[in-house]
Amino acid sequence: MGRRSGGQGHLQEGGVLMSRPRISVAVLLILILGAMVIVNGQVASQQSRPTPNRVLEYNARVALGQQAPVAKRQAVSGGVLQTYLEISGRLPAGVSTSSLITSVSRPVTEGCQNTFVGASGTFLNVRVNQDCSLRRQAEEVIAINPTDSRNLIVGGNDSRIGFNHCGYAWSFDRGKKWGDMVPPFWQFLMLDGHTADACSDPTATFDALGNAYVGGVFFDVAAAASAFLVVKSNAGIGGAFYHTPNSALSFQTYRTNPPGVVANDNNPDVFHDKEFIVADSTPGSPKANRVYATWTRFNFATGAGVGGHSPIYFSQSTDGGATWSAGIAISGANAAICTVFSGSANPNACDQDQGSHPIVGPDGTVYVVFGNGNTPLLGINQVLFTKCPVAADCTNSANWTPPTKVGDLIGTHPTATGANAAGCPVGRQCLPPNGYRAPEFTGMSISADPTNLSRLFVVWWDTRNLAANCTGDFSTATPPCDTDVFLSISSNGGATWGAPINISNAAGNDNNTVQWQSWSAVGPNGTLFIAYYDRKYGSCETTGCSDITLVKRVPNGTLTYFRITTASMPNLVVANNPLQAGFLGDYMWVAVDSGNIAHIVWADTRGRGGTVEEDLYYARTNLTAR
Numbered sequence: 089m090g091r092r093s094g095g096q097g098h099l100q101e102g103g104v105l106m107s108r109p110r111i112s113v114a115v116l117l118i119l120i121l122g123a124m125v126i127v128n129g130q131v132a133s134q135q136s137r138p139t140p141n142r143v144l145e146y147n148a149r150v151a152l153g154q155q156a157p158v159a160k161r162q163a164v165s166g167g168v169l170q171t172y173l174e175i176s177g178r179l180p181a182g183v184s185t186s187s188l189i190t191s192v193s194r195p196v197t198e199g200c201q202n203t204f205v206g207a208s209g210t211f212l213n214v215r216v217n218q219d220c221s222l223r224r225q226a227e228e229v230i231a232i233n234p235t236d237s238r239n240l241i242v243g244g245n246d247s248r249i250g251f252n253h254c255g256y257a258w259s260f261d262r263g264k265k266w267g268d269m270v271p272p273f274w275q276f277l278m279l280d281g282h283t284a285d286a287c288s289d290p291t292a293t294f295d296a297l298g299n300a301y302v303g304g305v306f307f308d309v310a311a312a313a314s315a316f317l318v319v320k321s322n323a324g325i326g327g328a329f330y331h332t333p334n335s336a337l338s339f340q341t342y343r344t345n346p347p348g349v350v351a352n353d354n355n356p357d358v359f360h361d362k363e364f365i366v367a368d369s370t371p372g373s374p375k376a377n378r379v380y381a382t383w384t385r386f387n388f389a390t391g392a393g394v395g396g397h398s399p400i401y402f403s404q405s406t407d408g409g410a411t412w413s414a415g416i417a418i419s420g421a422n423a424a425i426c427t428v429f430s431g432s433a434n435p436n437a438c439d440q441d442q443g444s445h446p447i448v449g450p451d452g453t454v455y456v457v458f459g460n461g462n463t464p465l466l467g468i469n470q471v472l473f474t475k476c477p478v479a480a481d482c483t484n485s486a487n488w489t490p491p492t493k494v495g496d497l498i499g500t501h502p503t504a505t506g507a508n509a510a511g512c513p514v515g516r517q518c519l520p521p522n523g524y525r526a527p528e529f530t531g532m533s534i535s536a537d538p539t540n541l542s543r544l545f546v547v548w549w550d551t552r553n554l555a556a557n558c559t560g561d562f563s564t565a566t567p568p569c570d571t572d573v574f575l576s577i578s579s580n581g582g583a584t585w586g587a588p589i590n591i592s593n594a595a596g597n598d599n600n601t602v603q604w605q606s607w608s609a610v611g612p613n614g615t616l617f618i619a620y621y622d623r624k625y626g627s628c629e630t631t632g633c634s635d636i637t638l639v640k641r642v643p644n645g646t647l648t649y650f651r652i653t654t655a656s657m658p659n660l661v662v663a664n665n666p667l668q669a670g671f672l673g674d675y676m677w678v679a680v681d682s683g684n685i686a687h688i689v690w691a692d693t694r695g696r697g698g699t700v701e702e703d704l705y706y707a708r709t710n711l712t713a714r
Contacts (some may be wrong), residue, residue: 112584140309143359143386144172150515153506157515160429160461162398162442164386165305165362166525166674167227167245167288169513171252172309174247196465199267202696202703202714206654212711216242216257216689216704218268223247226691226702227673229290233326234369235298236683238262242689243290243302243326244704245673246270254287254304256615258327262540263687271302271319272344278306278313279354285309289674295367295377298323301409303350303365303381311552314355316363316383318348319410320535348409350381357389360675361398362530366446366490373452374478379405382444382456385415390431397431397439402446404482405587407627413483418459418474420485424472426462426492435659438462438472438491443530450538452478455582457546459497461528469497471532471548473582494576497587498550499528502558502565511662511669512562515553516578519602520558520565520633523670526604530674535610537546539643544578547608547618549592568629572598573606573620576640591618594647598622601629603637611684616641617709619678619688625656632659635688636676638709652707658695672702685710706707 147164149155151173165171200220206212217225224247233239239260239527246255249270257268282554284306292302303318318332322341331341333348351360363383368375381403388396400419403412419438426438440461447455454476454606461469471494480487502520510523521525532548558569574588592603605619622637623629633656640648663670676690685708692705 138299139356140310140357141307141312141314141359141498142388144168144307146388148172151513153514159466160440160459161396162384162440162455162529164359164525165289165530166254166527166671168305168361169306170671171286171288173337173389173513176364184369200696201266204654204694205258205398208259209652209653209709210350210654213652213692214263214706216266216267216706217255217270218245218257218266219246219248219255221248222695222699222701223593224668224702225704226671227290227675228689228691228704229292229677230679230687230706231292231294231300231679232679232687233294233298233300234296234324234682237683238327240687241300241302242266242704242706243292244691245288245290250286252286252288254290256292256302256327256330257704262709263603263708267328269329272303273306273319273347274315275345276306276315276347277356278315278537279352280309280311280313282308282311282313284313284315289362290539291364293365293367293379294369295379296371296373297377299377299398300325300327301365301367301379301406302327303363305360305363305383306336307359313354314358314360315352316350316360316381318350318365318379318381319344320348320409324498335408335410340522345568347550348405350403350410350412351383351385351415357387359386360384361386362443364444364446368450368452370448370450372451373448373450374546375452379409380446380454381412381445382418382483384442385417387431392432392433393430393437395431398439398441399437399439400444400456402456402482407487416483417487417707418456418488419460419472420474420486420488420491422490422492425472425491426460428464429462443527443532445533447534447536449536449541451541454482454673455534455536455544457494457532457534459532460491467498467500468527469499471497471536471546472497473546473585474580489582492582492585494546494585495548495574496550498552498611500554500559501526501551501569501571502560502562504562506563508563511666511671515672518562518670519569519571519604520562521568521630522661523562524660525670526571531607533604533606533608535608537610537614538612539614542581543578545608545610545616546576547573547606548590549573549604549606549620568600569602570598570600571602571604573603573618575618592620592622595598595649598624599629605676606671607678609678609680609686611686612682613682613684615684616642617678617686619652619676619690621672621676621690625651628656633657636688638686638688640686642710650709652688655694658700660693660700660702668702683710
């Protein structure tokens with residue numbers, strides 16, 4: 089080892105005296121310049137700020153009132169926007185946490201479980217997430233193990249370790265008890281060399297063998313990178329923990345990296361959003377155990393048409409989520425229904441999309457429904473449908489059917505043009521009086537009737553029945569607001585669709601009130617279940633509180649209505665929770681098991697100890713079944 093020889097400016101290394109150079113100002117300057125790197129032929133400091141994602145920046149600037157929204161340009165999902173604003177410290181001025189209620193029951197080792205019990209004969213409302221803090225858990229998905237219906241997985245946007253990190257819960261006793269966690273996505277390096285800042289838009293599915301898969305959208309807040317990742321929980325684990333999908337690695341279940349990579353970009357003009365996965369869980373299907381993914385791929389620099397688009401993309405995995413096929417656009421083109429605002433070379437491309445939902449039919453056919461805005465009028469959009477037949481190679485865009493129109497998708501509810509006490513972001517459409525963001529593009533779902541392979545159900549909600557008092561500027565709009573949930577049925581595999589049926593007002597009992605953010609699923613006997621947020625109970629339409637309603641539609645068309653919540657959920661507003669105000673997530677979920685029992689998850693604002701904050705809650709239609 090070297091040692092100092094004295095005060096003569098020398099070092100002795102291996103018995104040899106060497107001069108110790110004195111660093112001059114000129115040399116120091118050279119060293120500083122030497123610390124700079126060449127990137128794409130240009131000199132750039134290692135400390136320079138990375139290029140932000142233009143898709144996220146556009147949405148943030150609109151929400152902050154710094155830019156007018158571009159006509160027909162779709163918005164990123166609410167969870168992504170909220171996370172981007174929160175992490176980057178750009179929530180609107182004046183938001184304070186001083187009014188947040190902090191009196192909670194003392195945490196104990198049970199994991200802060202909570203259950204609301206109603207009167208005899210009503211449903212139990214069981215809290216899924218076991219986080220004891222007042223952090224957000226919202227935007228829900230539920231999946232049921234086809235090999236054991238007692239095994240459930242619920243996902244939600246989870247903020248316990250930072251804004252939106254995609255938490256997942258599991259149950260092995262049909263929802264009586266839950267455990268939860270944040271999956272190990274965070275060793276994955278994005279293409280910018282960083283680990284991701286956030287995860288949003290949770291998704292979950294089981295294959296026919298009982299393997300579970302979960303995923304999300306991952307992104308950096310101050311850089312361009314975004315990705316769509318999937319991890320796995322092998323059969324028998326049941327979602328209690330997750331690991332790499334790569335079964336070629338030794339000790340697979342001990343490894344968290346690499347995840348399955350569905351999409352991955354470091355392009356400031358590209359952002360991956362609103363993704364869902366679904367596995368073929370029918371043992372006899374020719375494509376059993378394949379896992380499929382659809383998502384919205386925003387591209388703000390297409391070089392054609394209006395210069396930006398957001399088509400629906402598709403990818404599949406045939407090796408248990410380890411590898412994924414190259415993403416392809418499946419939203420297609422149709423000159424009869426997609427007439428304007430194309431961002432593609434084809435002027436009739438159906439490419440201004442958001443909010444796809446994929447399912448797999450009993451025979452292995454893949455069905456996808458999505459929202460589309462290639463229409464002439466603002467607020468007047470459409471629900472579109474496409475499918476890939478079971479015999480076709482779904483990785484080829486040409487094998488997807490041209491999109492057909494299911495129905496109109498009307499979004500004329502009020503838009504915030506300035507700051508407001510309800511927490512509705514500028515440029516977003518919300519429901520007065522509480523300011524909940526209500527994106528009709530992300531509240532649509534599709535189901536395939538297992539008793540009739542030609543029969544499909546699509547459910548969505550929209551605002552076609554709004555009166556003038558509940559339109560225009562959010563600051564002046566007032567209840568009552570009449571939004572409704574609709575059902576359209578196809579009897580020929582999606583080639584044509586029947587006229588929309590107003591489900592929420594089929595019995596004439598919605599009282600000119602709000603029903604929104606619907607979801608649906610069908611059981612093995614063809615019974616369809618539809619759940620949604622509802623303001624028809626008590627004085628909720630004027631005060632803003634809400635409930636969950638479940639509609640049961642048996643094959644002959646008879647409808648039965650159930651109030652799932654044991655009591656109304658209080659308003660979530662700036663006055664009682666400024667960080668969570670205005671956001672209940674972009675979707676809720678319903679799944680049906682082999683016994684025709686419906687399982688419902690939603691974001692509930694009835695916090696422990698009298699707080700008003702968001703948690704994931706669960707109920708089912710038969711509470712005694714084992």
